[in-house]
Amino acid sequence: xxxxxxxxxxxxxxxxxxxxxxxxxxxxxxxxxxxxxxxxxxxxxxxxxxxxxxxxxxxxxxxxxxxxxxxxxxxxxxxxxxxxxxxxxxxxxxxxxxxxxxxxxxxxxxxxxxxxxxxxxxxxxxxxxxxxxxxxxxxxxxxxxxxxxxxxxxxxxxxxxxxxxxxxxxxxxxxxxxxxxxxxxxxxxxxxxxxxxxxxxxxxxxxxxxxxxxxxxxxxxxxxxxxxxxxxxxxxxxxxxxxxxxxxxxxxxxxxxxxxxxxxxxxxxxxxxxxxxxxxxxxxxxxxxxxxxxxxxxxxxxxxxxxxxxxxxxxxxxxxxxxxxxxxxxxxxxxxxxxxxxxx
Numbered sequence: 001x002x003x004x005x006x007x008x009x010x011x012x013x014x015x016x017x018x019x020x021x022x023x024x025x026x027x028x029x030x031x032x033x034x035x036x037x038x039x040x041x042x043x044x045x046x047x048x049x050x051x052x053x054x055x056x057x058x059x060x061x062x063x064x065x066x067x068x069x070x071x072x073x074x075x076x077x078x079x080x081x082x083x084x085x086x087x088x089x090x091x092x093x094x095x096x097x098x099x100x101x102x103x104x105x106x107x108x109x110x111x112x113x114x115x116x117x118x119x120x121x122x123x124x125x126x127x128x129x130x131x132x133x134x135x136x137x138x139x140x141x142x143x144x145x146x147x148x149x150x151x152x153x154x155x156x157x158x159x160x161x162x163x164x165x166x167x168x169x170x171x172x173x174x175x176x177x178x179x180x181x182x183x184x185x186x187x188x189x190x191x192x193x194x195x196x197x198x199x200x201x202x203x204x205x206x207x208x209x210x211x212x213x214x215x216x217x218x219x220x221x222x223x224x225x226x227x228x229x230x231x232x233x234x235x236x237x238x239x240x241x242x243x244x245x246x247x248x249x250x251x252x253x254x255x256x257x258x259x260x261x262x263x264x265x266x267x268x269x270x271x272x273x274x275x276x277x278x279x280x281x282x283x284x285x286x287x288x289x290x291x292x293x294x295x296x297x298x299x300x301x302x303x304x305x306x307x308x309x310x311x312x313x314x315x316x317x318x319x320x321x322x323x324x325x326x327x328x329x330x331x332x333x334x335x336x337x338x339x340x341x342x343x344x
Contacts, residue, residue, distance in 0.1 A: 002333040003307040004270075006206070007176065007288060007326035012246075013208035013259060019249040020210075020242070030238045032057055037244030043251035044202065044214055049191030053218040056230065057243035061175045062091045063235035064201050064213045069138060070098035070233070071223040072169055072199065077137025079171075080117060082107035084146050086173060098233070101134045109283060110145030114158035121166045139163050142173040143188070143200075144180045148285030153187045153196075160196045169198035176287065178207040182260030185286035194218035204246060208259045208327045212243040259327040263288040266325035269334050277341040282312070282320035290323045298344055305340055306333075 003009045011017070028034035041055040058064045065087055069079050078101035081088055087095050088104045095102050105112045105120060117139055124130050139159060144150050151159075163170045172193065177200075180186050193200050198221060204212040223229075230236045237243060250256045267288045274281065274292055282291040294302070296317050299310070312320040 001305060001307060002336055004323040004325065004329075004333070004337075005307040005309055006324050007179075007263065008206050009307075010326070010328045012210040013255070013327055015255055016209055016246050016249050019245050023241070023245055026241075028241045030240055031236060032240030032244065034241045034244055036241055036248050040214075040244045040247035040251060043248065044216065047190050047251060048194045048216065048218065049189075051191065051194035051218045053194055053216045054220065054222050056215045056217075056222075056226070057240065057247060058201075058213050058215055058230060058235040059211060059237050059243075060235070061086075061173070061201075061203060061205060061213055062094050063233060064215060065091065065140075065173060066094045066098050067226075067230050067233050067235050068171060068199055068201070068215060069095055069140065070100055071226050071229045072171065073100050073137045074135070075099060076135050078103045078134040079138045079140050080105060080112075080120060080136050081140040082110060082112045082142075082145065084110050085140060085142060086146055086175070087140060089146070100137075103134065103136055107145075109149045110142070110147030111149055111151060111155070112141070112159075114155070114162050117159055118162045118165075121162070121168075125166075136166075137168055139168065139170050140173065141170070142175070143193075144176050144183075144285070144287045144289070147283055147291065148287040148289030149283070150180055150183060150186055150286055151188070153192060156188060156192075156196045163198075170196070172197050172200035174201050175203035175213070176206050176289075177202050178256055178260040179263045179288045182257060182264050183286045184264075204243075204250065206326070207250070207256075209246040209250065210242070212246055214247055263326050263329065266329035266334065269331070270323060270325055270329075270337070273334060273338045273341065276338070277344070279341070282314075288325045290325075291320050292323065293318055294321055295319075301344060302340065306337060 083104040202214040280293045309322045311322045
């Protein structure tokens with residue numbers, strides 16, 4: 001079996017495991033105050049150019065979203081997002097569990113637009129009964145989106161301009177940010193992320209780490225009591241070293257770029273195979289998630305040898321299926337898919 005199910009099926013990149021093994025017997029302080037966490041934080045800050053942000057390491061993506069969003073909102077506020085956003089669909093109500101409503105907007109290919117955000121905010125504040133409603137207190141985006149698409153610099157800037165006009169923060173879920181950064185279609189750097197957001201995170205779980213996400217507050221704007229909320233919501237690891245060592249390894253050389261580039265290159269090869277066999281795309285993206293249209297019969301045949309996910313049910317017994325590449329996708333899997341498609 002070959003897996004295209006996601007970008008975290010494997011354990012960790014060999015370089016990450018080597019770093020963990022080399023430091024395994026070092027006796028270090030807990031809870032993220034060890035020197036590896038500090039060095040990793042410094043490397044990330046340096047990668048962000050002139051902004052020198054504050055960086056924190058959290059255990060996983062859902063915990064990170066819950067902690068960051070709840071720490072930045074007032075008790076009566078909710079968070080605007082795309083209807084397809086991870087916090088609206090695949091986080092089991094984690095944001096609502098913190099007491100904050102998710103406020104989804106219609107999306108196109110996983111993205112929302114500045115005009116739609118502005119219209120929502122204007123309509124809310126124009127309503128004379130808005131004090132009886134959940135206040136929109138933040139905008140949440142994913143880069144790349146759940147559909148593998150990218151916000152351009154101009155799109156993100158337009159949304160951020162709306163946020164500033166209404167005095168609410170913009171937060172970016174960067175679970176797959178490393179793949180976005182290496183996409184030829186991307187025009188947003190880490191420094192740009194600092195310019196255009198109030199908080200974002202750099203995903204490690206989906207980028208070759210065993211676990212972990214790096215939260216970045218780019219404007220010296222860490223919410224009050226943030227560390228306490230990290231602890232309270234189960235996002236803090238006693239062995240914080242595990243996160244620091246991994247992110248230090250990721251940012252200390254070319255590993256971050258190599259991992260992202262490998263995933264993108266593998267996705268391009270995957271797209272070529274689907275084009276070769278005239279498999280229609282539901283959505284062809286510039287990142288490491290590709291969505292194709294297959295009949296249920298075709299999908300059943302493919303699932304004999306390959307793992308992938310059904311994404312949307314379409315008409316006439318057809319469905320959209322997601323295929324994901326990563327740092328670990330090898331040519332053997334793509335060649336095997338190419339050969340198998342000859343039999344459909």
